[in-house]
Amino acid sequence: MxxxxxxxxxxxxxxxxxxxxxxxxxxxxxxxxxxxxxxxxxxxxxxxxxxxxxxxxxxxxxxxxxxxxxxxxxxxxxxxxxxxxxxxxxxxxxxxxxxxxxxxxxxxxxxxxxxxxVAPADRPRLAEAMRTIRGILGGEQETPGDVVLREPLPGDLGWIVQRNAALYAAEYGWNADYEGLVARIVADFAEDHDPHLERVWIAELDGRAVGCVMCVRDDAPSTARLRLLLVEPDARGHGIGDRLVRAVIDFARGVGYRDLVLWTNDVLSSARHLYQRHGFVLVAERPHRSFGKDLVGQDWRLDLHGSGV
The missing domain is CATH 1.10.10.10 (Winged helix-like DNA-binding domain superfamily/Winged helix DNA-binding domain)
Known part of the structure:
Protein backbone atom coordinates (compact mmCIF):
# COMPACT_ATOMS: atom_id res chain seq x y z
CA MET A 1 0.00 0.00 0.00
CA VAL A 118 -25.77 -2.41 -2.00
CA ALA A 119 -26.69 -5.93 -3.07
CA PRO A 120 -27.67 -8.10 -0.04
CA ALA A 121 -24.94 -10.61 -0.88
CA ASP A 122 -22.29 -7.85 -0.72
CA ARG A 123 -23.32 -6.40 2.65
CA PRO A 124 -21.47 -8.89 4.91
CA ARG A 125 -18.30 -8.29 2.87
CA LEU A 126 -18.75 -4.52 3.15
CA ALA A 127 -19.29 -4.74 6.92
CA GLU A 128 -16.19 -6.90 7.33
CA ALA A 129 -14.11 -4.44 5.27
CA MET A 130 -15.27 -1.59 7.47
CA ARG A 131 -14.39 -3.51 10.64
CA THR A 132 -10.96 -4.31 9.18
CA ILE A 133 -10.19 -0.65 8.47
CA ARG A 134 -11.34 0.42 11.92
CA GLY A 135 -9.37 -2.35 13.58
CA ILE A 136 -6.10 -1.65 11.75
CA LEU A 137 -6.12 2.15 11.68
CA GLY A 138 -8.06 2.73 14.88
CA GLY A 139 -6.37 0.08 16.97
CA GLU A 140 -9.77 -1.33 17.94
CA GLN A 141 -10.02 -4.68 19.65
CA GLU A 142 -11.68 -7.60 17.90
CA THR A 143 -13.90 -8.22 20.91
CA PRO A 144 -17.10 -6.19 21.11
CA GLY A 145 -17.84 -3.57 23.72
CA ASP A 146 -20.40 -3.91 26.47
CA VAL A 147 -23.85 -5.04 25.39
CA VAL A 148 -26.66 -3.29 27.22
CA LEU A 149 -30.26 -4.51 27.29
CA ARG A 150 -32.59 -1.58 27.79
CA GLU A 151 -36.19 -0.50 27.39
CA PRO A 152 -37.13 1.09 24.06
CA LEU A 153 -36.65 4.82 23.59
CA PRO A 154 -38.79 6.98 21.29
CA GLY A 155 -38.23 5.71 17.76
CA ASP A 156 -37.06 2.24 18.78
CA LEU A 157 -40.39 0.56 18.06
CA GLY A 158 -40.24 1.96 14.54
CA TRP A 159 -36.66 0.68 14.31
CA ILE A 160 -37.90 -2.84 15.17
CA VAL A 161 -40.33 -2.75 12.25
CA GLN A 162 -37.79 -1.32 9.82
CA ARG A 163 -34.95 -3.68 10.73
CA ASN A 164 -37.15 -6.79 10.72
CA ALA A 165 -38.50 -5.91 7.29
CA ALA A 166 -35.09 -5.05 5.83
CA LEU A 167 -33.19 -8.02 7.26
CA TYR A 168 -35.73 -10.69 6.39
CA ALA A 169 -36.05 -9.29 2.88
CA ALA A 170 -32.27 -9.32 2.46
CA GLU A 171 -31.63 -12.72 4.05
CA TYR A 172 -34.73 -14.71 3.08
CA GLY A 173 -36.43 -12.73 0.33
CA TRP A 174 -39.61 -12.12 2.34
CA ASN A 175 -41.95 -9.52 0.90
CA ALA A 176 -43.82 -6.58 2.45
CA ASP A 177 -46.43 -8.90 4.00
CA TYR A 178 -43.91 -9.62 6.74
CA GLU A 179 -43.35 -5.92 7.37
CA GLY A 180 -47.12 -5.54 7.73
CA LEU A 181 -47.22 -8.36 10.29
CA VAL A 182 -44.39 -6.86 12.33
CA ALA A 183 -45.99 -3.42 12.16
CA ARG A 184 -49.26 -4.81 13.55
CA ILE A 185 -47.48 -6.63 16.37
CA VAL A 186 -45.54 -3.52 17.35
CA ALA A 187 -48.59 -1.24 17.01
CA ASP A 188 -50.67 -3.54 19.23
CA PHE A 189 -47.96 -3.41 21.89
CA ALA A 190 -47.55 0.37 21.64
CA GLU A 191 -51.26 1.04 21.89
CA ASP A 192 -52.18 -1.38 24.66
CA HIS A 193 -49.81 -3.36 26.88
CA ASP A 194 -49.44 -4.13 30.57
CA PRO A 195 -45.92 -3.02 31.58
CA HIS A 196 -46.01 -5.46 34.49
CA LEU A 197 -46.62 -8.45 32.21
CA GLU A 198 -45.26 -7.36 28.81
CA ARG A 199 -41.93 -5.88 27.80
CA VAL A 200 -39.63 -5.00 24.92
CA TRP A 201 -35.84 -5.17 25.12
CA ILE A 202 -33.40 -3.35 22.86
CA ALA A 203 -29.84 -4.71 22.75
CA GLU A 204 -27.34 -1.88 22.40
CA LEU A 205 -23.67 -2.34 21.51
CA ASP A 206 -21.30 0.62 21.67
CA GLY A 207 -24.26 3.01 21.66
CA ARG A 208 -25.99 1.37 18.66
CA ALA A 209 -29.17 -0.70 18.65
CA VAL A 210 -28.24 -4.17 17.37
CA GLY A 211 -31.07 -6.41 18.53
CA CYS A 212 -34.53 -6.69 20.01
CA VAL A 213 -37.13 -9.07 21.41
CA MET A 214 -40.64 -8.81 22.85
CA CYS A 215 -42.54 -10.64 25.59
CA VAL A 216 -46.33 -10.30 25.33
CA ARG A 217 -49.36 -12.05 26.77
CA ASP A 218 -50.67 -15.00 24.81
CA ASP A 219 -54.35 -15.91 24.43
CA ALA A 220 -53.79 -19.08 26.47
CA PRO A 221 -54.05 -18.64 30.27
CA SER A 222 -50.79 -18.02 32.18
CA THR A 223 -48.86 -18.05 28.91
CA ALA A 224 -46.42 -15.49 27.51
CA ARG A 225 -45.26 -15.28 23.90
CA LEU A 226 -41.75 -14.43 22.70
CA ARG A 227 -41.85 -12.33 19.54
CA LEU A 228 -39.63 -10.53 17.03
CA LEU A 229 -36.21 -11.74 18.16
CA LEU A 230 -33.60 -10.06 15.96
CA VAL A 231 -29.84 -9.54 16.04
CA GLU A 232 -28.06 -7.44 13.42
CA PRO A 233 -25.74 -9.51 11.16
CA ASP A 234 -22.58 -7.65 12.18
CA ALA A 235 -23.36 -8.19 15.87
CA ARG A 236 -23.98 -11.93 15.69
CA GLY A 237 -21.67 -14.46 17.29
CA HIS A 238 -21.28 -12.54 20.54
CA GLY A 239 -24.12 -14.06 22.57
CA ILE A 240 -26.58 -11.21 22.09
CA GLY A 241 -29.37 -13.55 20.99
CA ASP A 242 -28.77 -15.70 24.08
CA ARG A 243 -29.02 -12.66 26.34
CA LEU A 244 -32.25 -11.49 24.72
CA VAL A 245 -33.91 -14.92 25.02
CA ARG A 246 -32.66 -15.26 28.61
CA ALA A 247 -34.14 -11.84 29.44
CA VAL A 248 -37.56 -12.95 28.19
CA ILE A 249 -37.40 -16.26 30.10
CA ASP A 250 -36.33 -14.61 33.36
CA PHE A 251 -38.97 -11.90 33.04
CA ALA A 252 -41.78 -14.32 32.15
CA ARG A 253 -40.88 -16.65 35.00
CA GLY A 254 -40.49 -13.74 37.42
CA VAL A 255 -43.97 -12.31 36.81
CA GLY A 256 -45.65 -15.69 37.15
CA TYR A 257 -46.24 -17.07 33.66
CA ARG A 258 -46.30 -20.88 33.52
CA ASP A 259 -45.48 -21.29 29.83
CA LEU A 260 -43.55 -19.36 27.22
CA VAL A 261 -44.39 -20.02 23.58
CA LEU A 262 -43.19 -18.77 20.21
CA TRP A 263 -43.83 -19.23 16.51
CA THR A 264 -41.05 -19.36 13.96
CA ASN A 265 -40.22 -20.95 10.61
CA ASP A 266 -37.89 -23.86 9.92
CA VAL A 267 -35.66 -21.79 7.62
CA LEU A 268 -34.54 -19.75 10.63
CA SER A 269 -32.11 -22.45 11.73
CA SER A 270 -29.89 -20.28 13.96
CA ALA A 271 -32.90 -19.06 15.92
CA ARG A 272 -34.27 -22.60 16.28
CA HIS A 273 -30.96 -23.85 17.69
CA LEU A 274 -30.97 -20.92 20.12
CA TYR A 275 -34.45 -21.79 21.35
CA GLN A 276 -33.47 -25.44 21.78
CA ARG A 277 -30.47 -24.48 23.90
CA HIS A 278 -32.81 -22.65 26.25
CA GLY A 279 -35.11 -25.64 26.65
CA PHE A 280 -37.89 -24.90 24.17
CA VAL A 281 -39.63 -27.97 22.75
CA LEU A 282 -41.16 -28.21 19.27
CA VAL A 283 -44.88 -28.96 19.70
CA ALA A 284 -46.29 -28.52 16.19
CA GLU A 285 -45.34 -27.61 12.64
CA ARG A 286 -47.30 -27.06 9.47
CA PRO A 287 -46.57 -25.80 5.93
CA HIS A 288 -47.92 -22.43 4.87
CA ARG A 289 -47.56 -19.83 2.16
CA SER A 290 -46.57 -16.48 3.69
CA PHE A 291 -44.38 -13.47 2.92
CA GLY A 292 -44.12 -14.60 -0.71
CA LYS A 293 -42.51 -17.95 0.20
CA ASP A 294 -43.47 -21.56 0.91
CA LEU A 295 -42.54 -22.07 4.55
CA VAL A 296 -42.94 -24.52 7.41
CA GLY A 297 -44.20 -22.78 10.52
CA GLN A 298 -43.25 -24.15 13.92
CA ASP A 299 -44.72 -23.73 17.40
CA TRP A 300 -42.28 -24.03 20.31
CA ARG A 301 -43.04 -24.15 24.03
CA LEU A 302 -41.05 -23.79 27.26
CA ASP A 303 -42.40 -24.98 30.62
CA LEU A 304 -41.23 -22.17 32.91
CA HIS A 305 -41.87 -24.14 36.10
CA GLY A 306 -40.38 -27.40 34.91
CA SER A 307 -37.29 -25.94 33.19
CA GLY A 308 -34.21 -25.02 35.13
CA VAL A 309 -32.37 -23.34 32.25
Whole structure:
Protein backbone atom coordinates (compact mmCIF):
# COMPACT_ATOMS: atom_id res chain seq x y z
CA MET A 1 0.00 0.00 0.00
CA UNK A 2 1.20 3.52 -0.83
CA UNK A 3 0.39 7.01 0.38
CA UNK A 4 -1.45 7.53 -2.88
CA UNK A 5 -3.70 4.55 -2.14
CA UNK A 6 -4.75 6.07 1.18
CA UNK A 7 -5.30 9.51 -0.36
CA UNK A 8 -7.38 8.02 -3.17
CA UNK A 9 -9.56 6.14 -0.68
CA UNK A 10 -9.89 9.28 1.43
CA UNK A 11 -11.12 11.28 -1.58
CA UNK A 12 -13.60 8.53 -2.44
CA UNK A 13 -14.93 8.20 1.11
CA UNK A 14 -15.19 11.97 1.54
CA UNK A 15 -17.27 12.03 -1.62
CA UNK A 16 -19.57 9.33 -0.26
CA UNK A 17 -20.08 11.22 3.00
CA UNK A 18 -20.73 14.42 1.07
CA UNK A 19 -23.30 12.64 -1.09
CA UNK A 20 -25.08 11.36 2.01
CA UNK A 21 -25.75 14.91 3.15
CA UNK A 22 -26.35 16.41 -0.30
CA UNK A 23 -29.47 18.54 -0.10
CA UNK A 24 -30.57 16.80 3.11
CA UNK A 25 -29.16 19.17 5.76
CA UNK A 26 -28.38 16.08 7.81
CA UNK A 27 -26.90 17.97 10.76
CA UNK A 28 -28.99 21.16 10.63
CA UNK A 29 -29.18 23.36 12.62
CA UNK A 30 -25.88 22.09 14.04
CA UNK A 31 -22.41 21.74 12.57
CA UNK A 32 -20.88 18.30 12.12
CA UNK A 33 -18.73 18.77 15.23
CA UNK A 34 -21.70 19.93 17.30
CA UNK A 35 -23.60 16.86 16.14
CA UNK A 36 -20.72 14.63 17.22
CA UNK A 37 -20.80 16.19 20.68
CA UNK A 38 -24.55 15.56 20.95
CA UNK A 39 -24.02 11.96 19.84
CA UNK A 40 -21.39 11.31 22.51
CA UNK A 41 -23.56 12.84 25.22
CA UNK A 42 -26.55 10.75 24.11
CA UNK A 43 -24.66 7.44 24.02
CA UNK A 44 -22.37 7.62 27.04
CA UNK A 45 -23.01 8.28 30.69
CA UNK A 46 -21.14 10.43 33.19
CA UNK A 47 -19.16 12.50 30.70
CA UNK A 48 -17.39 15.74 31.48
CA UNK A 49 -15.67 18.25 29.25
CA UNK A 50 -12.31 16.49 29.56
CA UNK A 51 -13.86 13.21 28.40
CA UNK A 52 -15.39 14.93 25.39
CA UNK A 53 -12.10 16.60 24.47
CA UNK A 54 -10.34 13.22 24.56
CA UNK A 55 -13.02 11.29 22.65
CA UNK A 56 -13.38 13.88 19.89
CA UNK A 57 -9.84 15.33 19.87
CA UNK A 58 -11.20 18.86 20.18
CA UNK A 59 -9.49 22.06 21.24
CA UNK A 60 -10.56 23.01 24.77
CA UNK A 61 -11.64 26.50 23.74
CA UNK A 62 -13.65 25.23 20.77
CA UNK A 63 -15.43 22.64 22.90
CA UNK A 64 -16.15 25.23 25.58
CA UNK A 65 -17.87 27.46 23.01
CA UNK A 66 -20.00 24.53 21.82
CA UNK A 67 -21.03 23.62 25.36
CA UNK A 68 -21.86 27.25 26.16
CA UNK A 69 -24.05 27.38 23.05
CA UNK A 70 -25.80 24.16 24.04
CA UNK A 71 -26.37 25.36 27.60
CA UNK A 72 -27.87 28.64 26.41
CA UNK A 73 -30.18 26.67 24.09
CA UNK A 74 -31.30 24.43 26.97
CA UNK A 75 -29.77 21.28 25.47
CA UNK A 76 -27.36 20.45 28.31
CA UNK A 77 -26.92 20.86 32.03
CA UNK A 78 -23.55 21.13 33.76
CA UNK A 79 -22.80 20.22 37.34
CA UNK A 80 -20.11 18.82 39.62
CA UNK A 81 -18.74 15.44 38.58
CA UNK A 82 -19.45 12.67 41.08
CA UNK A 83 -16.14 11.02 40.19
CA UNK A 84 -13.98 14.14 40.50
CA UNK A 85 -15.28 17.34 42.18
CA UNK A 86 -12.71 19.35 40.21
CA UNK A 87 -14.51 18.49 36.98
CA UNK A 88 -17.92 19.48 35.66
CA UNK A 89 -20.29 16.80 34.39
CA UNK A 90 -22.24 17.40 31.17
CA UNK A 91 -25.66 15.80 30.63
CA UNK A 92 -28.39 16.27 28.05
CA UNK A 93 -31.70 17.79 29.02
CA UNK A 94 -34.97 16.45 27.63
CA UNK A 95 -34.63 18.96 24.78
CA UNK A 96 -31.07 17.79 24.19
CA UNK A 97 -32.11 14.15 24.03
CA UNK A 98 -34.83 15.06 21.56
CA UNK A 99 -32.34 16.93 19.36
CA UNK A 100 -29.88 14.01 19.48
CA UNK A 101 -32.66 11.54 18.64
CA UNK A 102 -33.67 13.60 15.61
CA UNK A 103 -30.10 13.67 14.31
CA UNK A 104 -29.80 9.92 14.91
CA UNK A 105 -33.02 9.25 13.03
CA UNK A 106 -31.84 11.32 10.06
CA UNK A 107 -28.52 9.47 10.02
CA UNK A 108 -30.24 6.07 10.11
CA UNK A 109 -32.53 6.99 7.25
CA UNK A 110 -29.68 8.39 5.16
CA UNK A 111 -27.34 5.45 5.71
CA UNK A 112 -30.24 3.06 5.19
CA UNK A 113 -30.86 4.64 1.78
CA UNK A 114 -27.18 4.16 0.95
CA UNK A 115 -27.29 0.49 1.98
CA UNK A 116 -30.34 -0.03 -0.21
CA UNK A 117 -28.01 0.47 -3.18
CA VAL A 118 -25.77 -2.41 -2.00
CA ALA A 119 -26.69 -5.93 -3.07
CA PRO A 120 -27.67 -8.10 -0.04
CA ALA A 121 -24.94 -10.61 -0.88
CA ASP A 122 -22.29 -7.85 -0.72
CA ARG A 123 -23.32 -6.40 2.65
CA PRO A 124 -21.47 -8.89 4.91
CA ARG A 125 -18.30 -8.29 2.87
CA LEU A 126 -18.75 -4.52 3.15
CA ALA A 127 -19.29 -4.74 6.92
CA GLU A 128 -16.19 -6.90 7.33
CA ALA A 129 -14.11 -4.44 5.27
CA MET A 130 -15.27 -1.59 7.47
CA ARG A 131 -14.39 -3.51 10.64
CA THR A 132 -10.96 -4.31 9.18
CA ILE A 133 -10.19 -0.65 8.47
CA ARG A 134 -11.34 0.42 11.92
CA GLY A 135 -9.37 -2.35 13.58
CA ILE A 136 -6.10 -1.65 11.75
CA LEU A 137 -6.12 2.15 11.68
CA GLY A 138 -8.06 2.73 14.88
CA GLY A 139 -6.37 0.08 16.97
CA GLU A 140 -9.77 -1.33 17.94
CA GLN A 141 -10.02 -4.68 19.65
CA GLU A 142 -11.68 -7.60 17.90
CA THR A 143 -13.90 -8.22 20.91
CA PRO A 144 -17.10 -6.19 21.11
CA GLY A 145 -17.84 -3.57 23.72
CA ASP A 146 -20.40 -3.91 26.47
CA VAL A 147 -23.85 -5.04 25.39
CA VAL A 148 -26.66 -3.29 27.22
CA LEU A 149 -30.26 -4.51 27.29
CA ARG A 150 -32.59 -1.58 27.79
CA GLU A 151 -36.19 -0.50 27.39
CA PRO A 152 -37.13 1.09 24.06
CA LEU A 153 -36.65 4.82 23.59
CA PRO A 154 -38.79 6.98 21.29
CA GLY A 155 -38.23 5.71 17.76
CA ASP A 156 -37.06 2.24 18.78
CA LEU A 157 -40.39 0.56 18.06
CA GLY A 158 -40.24 1.96 14.54
CA TRP A 159 -36.66 0.68 14.31
CA ILE A 160 -37.90 -2.84 15.17
CA VAL A 161 -40.33 -2.75 12.25
CA GLN A 162 -37.79 -1.32 9.82
CA ARG A 163 -34.95 -3.68 10.73
CA ASN A 164 -37.15 -6.79 10.72
CA ALA A 165 -38.50 -5.91 7.29
CA ALA A 166 -35.09 -5.05 5.83
CA LEU A 167 -33.19 -8.02 7.26
CA TYR A 168 -35.73 -10.69 6.39
CA ALA A 169 -36.05 -9.29 2.88
CA ALA A 170 -32.27 -9.32 2.46
CA GLU A 171 -31.63 -12.72 4.05
CA TYR A 172 -34.73 -14.71 3.08
CA GLY A 173 -36.43 -12.73 0.33
CA TRP A 174 -39.61 -12.12 2.34
CA ASN A 175 -41.95 -9.52 0.90
CA ALA A 176 -43.82 -6.58 2.45
CA ASP A 177 -46.43 -8.90 4.00
CA TYR A 178 -43.91 -9.62 6.74
CA GLU A 179 -43.35 -5.92 7.37
CA GLY A 180 -47.12 -5.54 7.73
CA LEU A 181 -47.22 -8.36 10.29
CA VAL A 182 -44.39 -6.86 12.33
CA ALA A 183 -45.99 -3.42 12.16
CA ARG A 184 -49.26 -4.81 13.55
CA ILE A 185 -47.48 -6.63 16.37
CA VAL A 186 -45.54 -3.52 17.35
CA ALA A 187 -48.59 -1.24 17.01
CA ASP A 188 -50.67 -3.54 19.23
CA PHE A 189 -47.96 -3.41 21.89
CA ALA A 190 -47.55 0.37 21.64
CA GLU A 191 -51.26 1.04 21.89
CA ASP A 192 -52.18 -1.38 24.66
CA HIS A 193 -49.81 -3.36 26.88
CA ASP A 194 -49.44 -4.13 30.57
CA PRO A 195 -45.92 -3.02 31.58
CA HIS A 196 -46.01 -5.46 34.49
CA LEU A 197 -46.62 -8.45 32.21
CA GLU A 198 -45.26 -7.36 28.81
CA ARG A 199 -41.93 -5.88 27.80
CA VAL A 200 -39.63 -5.00 24.92
CA TRP A 201 -35.84 -5.17 25.12
CA ILE A 202 -33.40 -3.35 22.86
CA ALA A 203 -29.84 -4.71 22.75
CA GLU A 204 -27.34 -1.88 22.40
CA LEU A 205 -23.67 -2.34 21.51
CA ASP A 206 -21.30 0.62 21.67
CA GLY A 207 -24.26 3.01 21.66
CA ARG A 208 -25.99 1.37 18.66
CA ALA A 209 -29.17 -0.70 18.65
CA VAL A 210 -28.24 -4.17 17.37
CA GLY A 211 -31.07 -6.41 18.53
CA CYS A 212 -34.53 -6.69 20.01
CA VAL A 213 -37.13 -9.07 21.41
CA MET A 214 -40.64 -8.81 22.85
CA CYS A 215 -42.54 -10.64 25.59
CA VAL A 216 -46.33 -10.30 25.33
CA ARG A 217 -49.36 -12.05 26.77
CA ASP A 218 -50.67 -15.00 24.81
CA ASP A 219 -54.35 -15.91 24.43
CA ALA A 220 -53.79 -19.08 26.47
CA PRO A 221 -54.05 -18.64 30.27
CA SER A 222 -50.79 -18.02 32.18
CA THR A 223 -48.86 -18.05 28.91
CA ALA A 224 -46.42 -15.49 27.51
CA ARG A 225 -45.26 -15.28 23.90
CA LEU A 226 -41.75 -14.43 22.70
CA ARG A 227 -41.85 -12.33 19.54
CA LEU A 228 -39.63 -10.53 17.03
CA LEU A 229 -36.21 -11.74 18.16
CA LEU A 230 -33.60 -10.06 15.96
CA VAL A 231 -29.84 -9.54 16.04
CA GLU A 232 -28.06 -7.44 13.42
CA PRO A 233 -25.74 -9.51 11.16
CA ASP A 234 -22.58 -7.65 12.18
CA ALA A 235 -23.36 -8.19 15.87
CA ARG A 236 -23.98 -11.93 15.69
CA GLY A 237 -21.67 -14.46 17.29
CA HIS A 238 -21.28 -12.54 20.54
CA GLY A 239 -24.12 -14.06 22.57
CA ILE A 240 -26.58 -11.21 22.09
CA GLY A 241 -29.37 -13.55 20.99
CA ASP A 242 -28.77 -15.70 24.08
CA ARG A 243 -29.02 -12.66 26.34
CA LEU A 244 -32.25 -11.49 24.72
CA VAL A 245 -33.91 -14.92 25.02
CA ARG A 246 -32.66 -15.26 28.61
CA ALA A 247 -34.14 -11.84 29.44
CA VAL A 248 -37.56 -12.95 28.19
CA ILE A 249 -37.40 -16.26 30.10
CA ASP A 250 -36.33 -14.61 33.36
CA PHE A 251 -38.97 -11.90 33.04
CA ALA A 252 -41.78 -14.32 32.15
CA ARG A 253 -40.88 -16.65 35.00
CA GLY A 254 -40.49 -13.74 37.42
CA VAL A 255 -43.97 -12.31 36.81
CA GLY A 256 -45.65 -15.69 37.15
CA TYR A 257 -46.24 -17.07 33.66
CA ARG A 258 -46.30 -20.88 33.52
CA ASP A 259 -45.48 -21.29 29.83
CA LEU A 260 -43.55 -19.36 27.22
CA VAL A 261 -44.39 -20.02 23.58
CA LEU A 262 -43.19 -18.77 20.21
CA TRP A 263 -43.83 -19.23 16.51
CA THR A 264 -41.05 -19.36 13.96
CA ASN A 265 -40.22 -20.95 10.61
CA ASP A 266 -37.89 -23.86 9.92
CA VAL A 267 -35.66 -21.79 7.62
CA LEU A 268 -34.54 -19.75 10.63
CA SER A 269 -32.11 -22.45 11.73
CA SER A 270 -29.89 -20.28 13.96
CA ALA A 271 -32.90 -19.06 15.92
CA ARG A 272 -34.27 -22.60 16.28
CA HIS A 273 -30.96 -23.85 17.69
CA LEU A 274 -30.97 -20.92 20.12
CA TYR A 275 -34.45 -21.79 21.35
CA GLN A 276 -33.47 -25.44 21.78
CA ARG A 277 -30.47 -24.48 23.90
CA HIS A 278 -32.81 -22.65 26.25
CA GLY A 279 -35.11 -25.64 26.65
CA PHE A 280 -37.89 -24.90 24.17
CA VAL A 281 -39.63 -27.97 22.75
CA LEU A 282 -41.16 -28.21 19.27
CA VAL A 283 -44.88 -28.96 19.70
CA ALA A 284 -46.29 -28.52 16.19
CA GLU A 285 -45.34 -27.61 12.64
CA ARG A 286 -47.30 -27.06 9.47
CA PRO A 287 -46.57 -25.80 5.93
CA HIS A 288 -47.92 -22.43 4.87
CA ARG A 289 -47.56 -19.83 2.16
CA SER A 290 -46.57 -16.48 3.69
CA PHE A 291 -44.38 -13.47 2.92
CA GLY A 292 -44.12 -14.60 -0.71
CA LYS A 293 -42.51 -17.95 0.20
CA ASP A 294 -43.47 -21.56 0.91
CA LEU A 295 -42.54 -22.07 4.55
CA VAL A 296 -42.94 -24.52 7.41
CA GLY A 297 -44.20 -22.78 10.52
CA GLN A 298 -43.25 -24.15 13.92
CA ASP A 299 -44.72 -23.73 17.40
CA TRP A 300 -42.28 -24.03 20.31
CA ARG A 301 -43.04 -24.15 24.03
CA LEU A 302 -41.05 -23.79 27.26
CA ASP A 303 -42.40 -24.98 30.62
CA LEU A 304 -41.23 -22.17 32.91
CA HIS A 305 -41.87 -24.14 36.10
CA GLY A 306 -40.38 -27.40 34.91
CA SER A 307 -37.29 -25.94 33.19
CA GLY A 308 -34.21 -25.02 35.13
CA VAL A 309 -32.37 -23.34 32.25
Missing amino acids: TVQDVRAFNRFYTGVIGALDYGRHLYAPYTLTESRVLYELAHARHLDAADLRTRLALDAGYLSRILNKFEEAGLIERGTSAADPRRRSVTLTAAGREAAALLDERARETVGALLDT
